[in-house]
Amino acid sequence: MNSSFQKKSLGSKIFDCANVGFMLLFSVLMIYPFLNLLALSLNDGADAARGGIFLWPRMFSIDAYSFMLHENKLFSGFGISILRVLVGTTTCVMATGLLAYISTVRHFSGRKLMRIMFLMTMYISGGLIPTYLLIVKLGLINSFHVYWIPSLLNAYYMLIMASYMQNLPESLFESARIDGANELGIYFRIVMPISLPVFASIAVFSSVGHWNSWFDVVLYNSNGHWDTLQVYLRKLLLEVESFEEIKNQQIAQSKFRTLSPVTLRAAVTMVVTLPIVFIYPFLQKYFVGGITLGAVKG
Amino acid sequence: MNKLNQLNPTASSQMKIRNAMRSLYRERQLWLISIPMIIWVLIFSYMPMYGILMAFVNYIPGNTILQSDWVGLTHFKMFFDSPDFPLVLRNTLAISGLSILFGFPAPIVLAILLNELNNKRFKKTIQTISYLPHFISWVVVASILFALLGNEGILNDVLIRLDIIDQPISYLGEGKYFWGIITSANLWKDVGWSTIIYLSAMAGVDSEMYDAGKVDGLNRFGLIWHITLPSIRSTIVLLWILGIGGILNAGFEQQLLIGNAQTREYYEVIDTYAYKYGIELGNYSYGAAIGLLKAIIGVTLVFGANRFSKKVLDTSII
Known part of the structure; x- marks a missing residue:
């Protein structure tokens, strides 16, 4: 707010100072956990067991990270996570964008039907167990396809994309139609290029969702062939796995003698978190517009 | 149009059907895109809603819900x-x-x-x-x-x-x-x-x-x-x-x-x-x-x- 209108009272100045102090404390609270894990991940394993690492590594070592390069499970988990994000996001954005487009074509008589059919799904759902049984029945469990087919079309994304496309000039599409363009052509050649901002923001949201998701992997891909990075990290947290891994590796090569579960966990957590941090500036750029809507939805 | 309806109801309903067919043909591309989407939403969103009925039966995988025993509440x-x-x-x-x-x-x-x-x-x-x-x-x-x-x-x-x-x-x-x-x-x-x-x-x-x-x-x-x-x-x-x-x-x-x-x-x-x-x-x-x-x-x-x-x-x- 603009406070230059009047001279500030003393109380007001004290309030400002306290407010800034509180905000600094608050941001430390938000960031510190990450900094601590970063320091831990860059510390020597045996030394970390002594405790006392708060902000800075005491005995610098990148063992935990170089160990990951020798760790097949983690590698494949990383690959599957990335594949999931790429395939899941591309298909979801393309398909949902097309749905949004046809639901905004003004002369299409089925437009209302499509909107209602999808909007209904925002308010009513079958719940966990009927959905699970359906996925089992469709034979989608223990396969990669469960990562993209059930999330292909999203009513909420449709709403955001359609509200953007509604503001595009109708004459653009009409002249293309007169020139003989088909609807898919219009979608790919006209709608997508000029709606790029909304496509980008939905892509960012969808990819964060795919990257972070954990429970659906546990539920549908329990055989371990399609474990993502999140699942790998979870298994490390359950202790058993990490000790086994490390013991095997220590026997195999004496290089990682001082690796400890604590530093390994911290390093894997960093690998899971950093892509989000890198994508974050893009996120920031895009999320403000559509997201007030999202916050309402809950 | 109204007068025509009163005079000859069959002709007007025929015309309605003809109009509907014509618009369906004109919008055939849009409908062709819509149909797979409708099938998807019926399977992934509406089928589970029907699945809620299993709360009232003794559902055993392999049977359908209607084949299972009704147990009410x-x-x-x-x-x-x-x-x-x-x-x-x-x-x-x-x-x-x-x-x-x-x-x-x-x-x-x-x-x-x-x-x-x-x-x-x-x-x-x-x-x-x-x-x-x-x-x-x-x-x-x-x-x-x-x-x-x-x-x-x-x-x-x-x-x-x-x-x-x-x-x-x-x-x-x-x-x-x-x-x-x-x-x-x-x-x-x-x-x-x-x-x-x-x-x-x-x-x-x-x-x-x-x-x-x-x-x-x-x-x-x-x-x-x-x-x-x-x-x-x-x-x-x-x-x-x-x-x-x-x-x-x-x-x-x-x-x-x-x-x-x-x-x-x-x-x-x-x-x-x-x-x-x-x-x-x-x-x-x-x-x-x-x-x-x-x-x-x-x-x-x-x-x-x-x-x-x-x-x-x-x-x-x-």
Whole structure:
């Protein structure tokens, strides 16, 4: 707010100072956990067991990270996570964008039907167990396809994309139609290029969702062939796995003698978190517009 | 057209059909795109809705729901009679009650304080930082909690160094700490994110209002009370109604990730219970019944809260 209108009272100045102090404390609270894990991940394993690492590594070592390069499970988990994000996001954005487009074509008589059919799904759902049984029945469990087919079309994304496309000039599409363009052509050649901002923001949201998701992997891909990075990290947290891994590796090569579960966990957590941090500036750029809507939805 | 209808009804209905066919042909491309989408939504969204009916039968995989034995409300009764029911209900209400108690006012206070910051860049930086935890997965949050609160975690480390305790306390392994931990984790993750909607409502206030308020002799607190707060009043009511409606949503992933066998007595909520009995133990009908019950109570609560706020606060969402 603009406070230059009047001279500030003393109380007001004290309030400002306290407010800034509180905000600094608050941001430390938000960031510190990450900094601590970063320091831990860059510390020597045996030394970390002594405790006392708060902000800075005491005995610098990148063992935990170089160990990951020798760790097949983690590698494949990383690959599957990335594949999931790429395939899941591309298909979801393309398909949902097309749905949004046809639901905004003004002369299409089925437009209302499509909107209602999808909007209904925002308010009513079958719940966990009927959905699970359906996925089992469709034979989608223990396969990669469960990562993209059930999330292909999203009513909420449709709403955001359609509200953007509604503001595009109708004459653009009409002249293309007169020139003989088909609807898919219009979608790919006209709608997508000029709606790029909304496509980008939905892509960012969808990819964060795919990257972070954990429970659906546990539920549908329990055989371990399609474990993502999140699942790998979870298994490390359950202790058993990490000790086994490390013991095997220590026997195999004496290089990682001082690796400890604590530093390994911290390093894997960093690998899971950093892509989000890198994508974050893009996120920031895009999320403000559509997201007030999202916050309402809950 | 009307006259024609009266004179010859068959001709007009024929024409209607012809028109419909013609528009169907004209829109054939759009319909061809729509059909696979309709099939998808029927399968992935509407089939599970039909699947809810399994709550009233003894569903065995392999049979269809209609082939199974109709048992009416037996599964619902079983849930109410089970020894776990009071425990699950207590945990659900306690965890989401605590989340509302702290998680509802906190973003409002934070948004007001952010709005009072004079330096735009500083404000933006703090906002950016505060949104970050929202985009972190619960698995990562669990990992953070292990590092902070584990036996070798920072908290134990600091307390032992300060000679406050001699033995590390297993914060994550003792049930009595669980509600506090999960409430703090929920707050940490979403307090910043939840300010967005309040801040965007506050941004809509004309700055002349504040100038006028100052002329009228309002101090800082007065401006907040008489101008900022009224501007987010309807947003507060909306989120309050949605919050009450979601009171049985006490979380799911976080319980599974942070909870463990020792803390089960404090973390088991309706959703995790339905998942365990429904899917892990294969009592599909029982689990579906619990899910349905929860959904019905949720909808009832939203309408109830909406009615209450309409009567008392004169604001409503429906």
